[in-house]
Amino acid sequence: MTTELVDVLVIGAGPSGTVAASIINKAGYKVKIVEKEQFPRFVIGESLLPKCMEALEAAGFLPAVKAHGFQEKFGAKFVNDSGQIMDFNFSDQFTEGWSWTWQVKRAEFDTLLAEEVQKLGVEIEYKTTVTGIDLGKDKSLISVTTPEGESKQILARFIVDGSGYGRVIPRMLNMEKPSNLPPRKTLFTHIRDTRRNNYIEPNRILIVDHAPGVWAWCIPFSDGVTSCGFVSEPGFFDAFTGTPEEQLRAIIASDPNIAERFEGCEFLFEPRTIQSWSATCDKFYGDGFVLTGNVTEFLDPVFSSGVTLAVTSSRLAADLVVRQLNGEAVDWQCEYMDVMMMGVDTFRTYVMAWYDGRLQKIFFNDYRPADVVNKICSVLAGYVWDEKNEYVKDSENQVNRLVRMIDLSRQIEA
Numbered sequence: 001m002t003t004e005l006v007d008v009l010v011i012g013a014g015p016s017g018t019v020a021a022s023i024i025n026k027a028g029y030k031v032k033i034v035e036k037e038q039f040p041r042f043v044i045g046e047s048l049l050p051k052c053m054e055a056l057e058a059a060g061f062l063p064a065v066k067a068h069g070f071q072e073k074f075g076a077k078f079v080n081d082s083g084q085i086m087d088f089n090f091s092d093q094f095t096e097g098w099s100w101t102w103q104v105k106r107a108e109f110d111t112l113l114a115e116e117v118q119k120l121g122v123e124i125e126y127k128t129t130v131t132g133i134d135l136g137k138d139k140s141l142i143s144v145t146t147p148e149g150e151s152k153q154i155l156a157r158f159i160v161d162g163s164g165y166g167r168v169i170p171r172m173l174n175m176e177k178p179s180n181l182p183p184r185k186t187l188f189t190h191i192r193d194t195r196r197n198n199y200i201e202p203n204r205i206l207i208v209d210h211a212p213g214v215w216a217w218c219i220p221f222s223d224g225v226t227s228c229g230f231v232s233e234p235g236f237f238d239a240f241t242g243t244p245e246e247q248l249r250a251i252i253a254s255d256p257n258i259a260e261r262f263e264g265c266e267f268l269f270e271p272r273t274i275q276s277w278s279a280t281c282d283k284f285y286g287d288g289f290v291l292t293g294n295v296t297e298f299l300d301p302v303f304s305s306g307v308t309l310a311v312t313s314s315r316l317a318a319d320l321v322v323r324q325l326n327g328e329a330v331d332w333q334c335e336y337m338d339v340m341m342m343g344v345d346t347f348r349t350y351v352m353a354w355y356d357g358r359l360q361k362i363f364f365n366d367y368r369p370a371d372v373v374n375k376i377c378s379v380l381a382g383y384v385w386d387e388k389n390e391y392v393k394d395s396e397n398q399v400n401r402l403v404r405m406i407d408l409s410r411q412i413e414a
């Protein structure tokens with residue numbers, strides 16, 4: 001059996017893998033990516049947040065992504081069945097930073113990033129699955145299965161696990177922990193959105209608050225197609241019978257915000273289901289490895305935080321890997337895990353508040369001081385590390401305080 005030697009082996013060629021690989025490669029280290037699938041491959045996660053532009057820029061990917069012509073995204077619009085609207089425009093945010101980003105078909109986006117990193121000299125071995133890891137402090141031996149079904153070994157000084165839902169290292173080392181969020185399910189497809197110009201949505205994500213605990217995303221792409229999916233606890237879907245297409249059509253038809261827009265429009269694939277996606281693990285690092293992206297913790301899709309947390313974590317991890325390979329000491333707990341948990345926990349406040357209805361109270365209400373809207377807007381743009389923003393630093397208390405003020409003003413009005 002042949003053994004190849006690299007400085008860093010990256011598992012997975014999703015955004016977190018390619019961003020990390022690019023940054024470590026630029027520092028002069030030999031990086032290789034092994035990817036289980038052949039690209040282009042489908043993956044969910046199509047609406048980006050402005051904050052992710054920083055990591056794409058650090059990886060050198062921005063010019064290529066800009067040139068590709070993806071749908072530009074300038075905000076997030078929330079609507080409910082009573083016709084109330086909360087329209088966040090990312091240019092009205094408290095934190096200084098990017099005010100726009102893209103909505104992307106991930107098969108195209110991830111392939112583009114993978115091609116860019118290959119141009120920089122990083123080798124990607126597709127259809128190559130990591131099957132075992134013998135971890136060592138200075139070098140680890142990784143066993144992979146090649147496209148031909150053969151086994152081979154790679155010796156790496158460091159491993160970046162960006163395997164997303166594959167969760168390679170947490171599964172191998174029993175690092176997985178149950179999430180504190182209940183299991184949820186989605187039914188989704190891509191729709192030829194022929195009536196979209198009757199609405200002003202193409203340049204933002206539309207989140208439809210369908211019923212308590214049930215919501216839908218509409219993510220328009222630049223080619224006239226829109227991604228649409230409903231999310232709920234699994235039992236909600238049991239009330240709808242028939243094929244997945246019949247079920248999704250019936251759910252869409254029951255929603256006053258999107259029924260007309262999508263009536264009779266072509267579904268580009270049979271609606272798919274994903275469920276129980278929330279996951280976390282004990283530690284995001286260990287001797288000779290770091291976890292990035294979805295492998296660390298994934299909460300929930302409602303605020304489109306996944307890719308942003310993925311590339312922000314891999315950018316930070318990559319800088320720390322380079323420092324460690326350069327012989328510097330790295331405090332992975334303080335410099336990596338604590339930093340990432342701050343961002344995850346900020347989003348956790350808003351995810352929890354969305355599902356228990358506090359956020360709807362804030363969004364669908366006339367009491368909207370501009371400074372508060374701007375600070376929440378920064379969270380929704382992905383700026384969840386800005387400690388100057390009390391809706392980041394003290395998010396739970398601030399959300400609760402706002403809800404109390406809204407309750408009070410309603411009581412006074414009544």
Ligand SMILES: Cc1cc2nc3c(=O)[nH]c(=O)nc-3n(C[C@H](O)[C@H](O)[C@H](O)COP(=O)(O)OP(=O)(O)OC[C@H]3O[C@@H](n4cnc5c(N)ncnc54)[C@H](O)[C@@H]3O)c2cc1C
Nearest residue numbers: 012014015016036045047130163164166293294301306307
């Ligand atoms: C219903 C739903 C909707 C979502 N919507 C959004 C959204 O709108 N916006 C957003 O930002 N995020 C969204 N997300 C989250 C998003 O899907 C992820 O956060 C994002 O894809 C994470 O990127 P990643 O690079 O960490 O992993 P991935 O993109 O999953 O890439 C990991 C790669 O690793 C490879 N791999 C796995 N196992 C192995 C192995 N053993 N060996 C080699 N390779 C392996 C996989 O094939 C894959 O290509 C959504 C998630 C769900 C469930």
